[in-house]
Amino acid sequence: MPGRPSSGTLEAQAAAPANIMAIAAHPGDAFFAMGAAVALTVRRGGQGVFLSLSLGEKGSSSIAPERYAALQREAAISAARRLGAQAEFLNYLDGEIAASEEAKLAVCDIIRRYKPNVVVTHWRGSWHKDHVACYDIVEDAVFYSGLPALTRQHAAHNVAKLYFADNWEDATGFAPDTYLDITPVFDVWREACALFPMWRGETGFRYDDYYSSLSVARGCLSGSAHAVALMSPPEQLVRHVQAL
């Protein structure tokens, strides 16, 4: 169906390098919760794009939003470069992201421009309103992107796979079904994350400790040193088989 992710096997996904886009409410979410999957895709010969809907500029209690916005943008650009990926931004205000038609079409346009076959974004089970809005925006943007009859600047593009990231703020009902071995890129991903002041715990949450040790815990569950866990939309898990 146009606009909907298709179902498929793990073997099929592994056959060709993916072109992946991480879409997050704030740059920290894009790199900390989704960045290792992007880094691995790039390492395997694919392309990676980080799209932040806002700069997370209200995230510091000690640095004014204008200054913090610049720091966040700088960190995102440097971190994307460190991972061989690109950084894109939309200029919505931190804490005020709305799941508007305008936002859904803006994200649709960026999806059509980069043509990712894999998109990673927030799970809707979040206490953070921007994260819930991002989930809603991306669900519809992916749908819009795949609609040939929706005429925009770029031609329709079908996203093959949509995944939701393992994020400490989006834990309600998060049930991972896919484990990605990120061991080959663990070090470089952590270096990229360290370009953000908040990674070191300066905003009150110990991001480095949490996401680094989470990768070990997810690795324990999936037989690798480091892994990230992802959740699929239910329809993506439907299998078509000739025999059981």
Ligand SMILES: [Zn+2]
């Ligand atoms: Zn966030």
